[in-house]
Amino acid sequence: MSTQRTAVVTGAARGIGAAVARRFAQDGLQVAILDLEEEACRKVADEITEAGGKALGLSCDVTDEESVATAVAAVAEKLGEPTVLVNNAGIIRDNLLFKMSASDWDQVVNVHLRGSFLVSRACQAYMTQAGFGRIVNLSSTSALGNRGQVNYSAAKAGLQGFTKTLALELGKFGVTANAIAPGFIETEMTAETAARVGMDFEDFKKAATAQIPVGRSGKPEDIAHLASFLVSEGAGFVSGQVIYAAGGPRD
Incomplete structure (x- = not known):
């Protein structure tokens, strides 16, 4: 590569x-870490910088058009024009359909779908x-259906259609679009799910692992x-x- 690529995560x-941000830095990319809390972003950015990489932490509400435009413009100015994007921002507001509020539906769909749309639209200008x-785009095995996650499942399935359409529209500009659909990954979010269903996280992991062909749970790495x-x-x-990254086959 003649120039160093800049990634937004x-x-x-x-x-x-x-x-993902840490791995990209190891791969030689400059990385912009976007999340709601600027202090938390800076912590990851500082960690990458101390390890010899180049990173920038920025506060961004992916559901807010102005916030996204400001953040992406700042990345282009302070780090480099972004030509790599990972739409990973996501939240859960789990509940059974009859208990789910409209707000719980809207928040989850907005972060995953509206957020991915806004950030992709802002970054594609630099890519093309x-x-x-x-x-x-980060989808999930929940896209195939998951009890208590009608909002999350719909959003993650929506991201798959979003991904395929981006691939069709942007391919002629040298831009690819793919989705990763993780299975059970040990994160703060899965720990929150365990708490929601009233299970100890270690027991929750053991139960999940018993259903995974490779015999272990997934890690963020x-x-x-x-x-x-x-x-x-x-x-x-x-x-x-x-691509389903779930330790076994998924349809």
């Missing part, structure tokens, strides 16, 4: 997003101009490895795909 203050771009490949120069012929 949303929801990167913890969990999968932070692992550069003639190179990589977009990775497992997803980071896959994202690393999908945004690489060599992955230019892989686009519009949904």
Whole structure:
């Protein structure tokens, strides 16, 4: 590469997003860590910088059009024009359908779908101009249906259609779009799910692992490895795909 690529990772203050940001820095990319809490973003950015990478932590509400425009413009100015994007920001507001509030539905759908739309739209301008771009959207095995997650499942399934359409529209500009659909990954979010169903997290992990063919639960680094490949120069012929990273086959 003649120039160093700049990546934007949303929801990167913890969990999968932070692992992806760290991996990208190891791969030689400059990384912008976007999340709601600026202090948490800066912590991950400082960690990357101390390890010899180049990173920037910025507060951004992905559901807010102005916040996204401001953050992406700041990335372009302070770090470099973003040609790699991972839409990872996500929340859960789990409940059974008859108990779910309209607010719980709206918040989850807005963060995952509206957020991915706004950040992708802002970043694609730089990608199409550069003639190179990589977009990775975080879906989930919940897209196939998951009790108590009608909002999250709908949003994650929606991201798959979003991904395929981006691939169709942006391919001629050298931009690929793919989705990663993780299975059970040990994160703060899965710990919150365990708490919601009243299970100790260790017991929750054991129960999940019993259903996974490779015999272990996933780590954020497992997803980071896959994202690393999908945004690489060599992955230019892989686009519009949904890859289930779940330790076994999924339909």
